[in-house]
Amino acid sequence: MLSRKISCDSHGQDSSYFLGWQEYEKNPYDRVQNPNGIIQMGLAENQLSFDLLESWIASNPDAVGLMKNGESVFKELALFQDYHGLSAFKKELVEFMAKIRGNKVKFDPNKLVLTAGATSANETLMFCLADPGDAFLLPVPYYPGFDRDLKWRTGVEIVPIKCSSSNGFKITSSALEEAYDQAQKLGLKVKGVLITNPSNPLGTSTTRDELNSLIDFIIAKNIHIVSDEIYSGTVFDSPSFVSITEAVGSRKLEDTQVWNRIHIVYSLSKDLGVPGFRVGMIYSNNETVVSAATKMSSFGLVSSQTQYLLSQILSDKKFTSKYIKTNRKRLQKRKQLMVSGLKNAGIKCLKSNAGLFCWVDMRHLLKSGSFEAEKELWKRILCDVGLNVSPGSSCHCPEPGWFRMCFANMSVETLKVAMQRVKAFTDSVTSANLASGRWNKHQPLLRNSKTKSMLTRWVCQLASSDCETDR
Numbered sequence: 205m206l207s208r209k210i211s212c213d214s215h216g217q218d219s220s221y222f223l224g225w226q227e228y229e230k231n232p233y234d235r236v237q238n239p240n241g242i243i244q245m246g247l248a249e250n251q252l253s254f255d256l257l258e259s260w261i262a263s264n265p266d267a268v269g270l271m272k273n274g275e276s277v278f279k280e281l282a283l284f285q286d287y288h289g290l291s292a293f294k295k296e297l298v299e300f301m302a303k304i305r306g307n308k309v310k311f312d313p314n315k316l317v318l319t320a321g322a323t324s325a326n327e328t329l330m331f332c333l334a335d336p337g338d339a340f341l342l343p344v345p346y347y348p349g350f351d352r353d354l355k356w357r358t359g360v361e362i363v364p365i366k367c368s369s370s371n372g373f374k375i376t377s378s379a380l381e382e383a384y385d386q387a388q389k390l391g392l393k394v395k396g397v398l399i400t401n402p403s404n405p406l407g408t409s410t411t412r413d414e415l416n417s418l419i420d421f422i423i424a425k426n427i428h429i430v431s432d433e434i435y436s437g438t439v440f441d442s443p444s445f446v447s448i449t450e451a452v453g454s455r456k457l458e459d460t461q462v463w464n465r466i467h468i469v470y471s472l473s474k475d476l477g478v479p480g481f482r483v484g485m486i487y488s489n490n491e492t493v494v495s496a497a498t499k500m501s502s503f504g505l506v507s508s509q510t511q512y513l514l515s516q517i518l519s520d521k522k523f524t525s526k527y528i529k530t531n532r533k534r535l536q537k538r539k540q541l542m543v544s545g546l547k548n549a550g551i552k553c554l555k556s557n558a559g560l561f562c563w564v565d566m567r568h569l570l571k572s573g574s575f576e577a578e579k580e581l582w583k584r585i586l587c588d589v590g591l592n593v594s595p596g597s598s599c600h601c602p603e604p605g606w607f608r609m610c611f612a613n614m615s616v617e618t619l620k621v622a623m624q625r626v627k628a629f630t631d632s633v634t635s636a637n638l639a640s641g642r643w644n645k646h647q648p649l650l651r652n653s654k655t656k657s658m659l660t661r662w663v664c665q666l667a668s669s670d671c672e673t674d675r
């Protein structure tokens with residue numbers, strides 16, 4: 205009765221990444237109302253600099269009131285229909301992107317296509333660059349949403365570039381070649397590589413050496429590169445951020461064919477912390493891609509009211525300078541709080557310099573080195589510890605035992621509670637280990653029996669064969 209597209213599950217929405225969210229929504233932590241609830245650590249949202257935006261809005265009521273020079277622009281915006289977007293907004297956006305990159309690169313607003321978030325930008329690029337059944341190579345671990353965004357509606361396949369903890373999950377030339385060979389063995393035509401720089405879930409930016417290997421690779425194979433730079437403004441530590449445009453520019457490749465195969469995805473969801481506004485974009489040097497993507501953007505335009513408000517905010521250069529600087533400092537401080545909380549619980553993280561999360565190494569807490577054991581630990585962390593974290597398997601990490609934990613979507617107090625829970629958990633594991641050699645005999649940390657039984661029921665549904673409770 206229904207289409208094959210909606211009947212298949214290639215959207216990835218039933219991965220543990222999304223299922224953990226659903227569970228959180230049924231029982232969210234609240235310090236007063238629900239202190240035993242689940243703390244959401246699976247959401248890469250930046251709430252740390254919201255006050256700066258709110259105070260800008262409070263001092264600039266005309267922007268929200270759609271007034272300009274004492275006159276209403278309501279009618280103009282309400283009737284605005286051009287899918288090229290407001291030129292004033294695009295001009296401010298490219299300046300903001302350049303500022304985040306230390307003004308080392310310049311962007312042309314004519315090469316920019318507005319989309320409803322980076323989600324839509326990534327999908328649109330897939331439609332423009334690949335046919336159903338073609339492949340894109342992606343370094344693993346990658347953002348779980350890519351299975352939906354890149355594959356689901358386009359029919360494009362993802363082939364993993366296997367990165368390993370042995371070198372901090374860096375992209376190597378041999379891993380690129382291996383992925384390419386793998387795609388060919390599968391009979392797939394490789395159309396490009398997609399990287400996330402800085403990486404979600406690693407929280408690290410791509411080094412210049414990695415970018416150079418990638419550029420060599422796409423030249424050799426005559427394919428595209430898409431660089432999702434949605435976290436570019438979150439780089440709070442060295443090494444500093446190097447955009448793919450800067451790396452290509454420093455090799456003086458602007459006048460070569462490769463320039464037309466470089467595409468950037470960006471969005472204001474993370475750097476400005478406004479994912480609800482759905483503002484994303486494609487920046488491409490390829491005129492045909494820009495023209496096709498502009499036409500496709502009709503399926504996911506950014507409201508002109510939103511474009512207007514954001515163009516007012518971004519045109520205040522004093523504000524954006526302060527925002528970028530303050531936001532980075534706050535992220536760094538917050539990340540440090542999480543890293544030291546985890547360290548106190550005997551847990552290490554991958555050394556990172558960006559993002560809204562840490563890539564956390566819990567391999568020592570697994571019962572065995574398998575993905576089954578990772579799932580079991582994840583269930584314990586969700587049900588007993590009361591934290592919704594993302595297991596590495598949801599990011600297609602090739603090694604079990606890694607988890608992504610977000611730190612910028614909650615208050616300091618909540619993060620401290622989360623770290624206390626982690627500490628209590630690892631202490632209980634240690635004592636259980638000492639007592640019996642089996643870490644899973646620890647006491648549940650969530651005392652709310654209603655919560656526990658509800659969670660347990662759900663986990664049983666999730667993994668009907670292996671749900672072992674310890675009530």
Ligand SMILES: Cc1ncc(COP(=O)(O)O)c(C=O)c1O
Pocket residue numbers: 248320321322323324347349400404432434471472473479483484
């Ligand atoms: C790497 C990456 N790309 C794209 C997105 C989607 O962003 P948006 O909210 O702008 O659609 C996310 C969101 O988490 C992300 O992490």
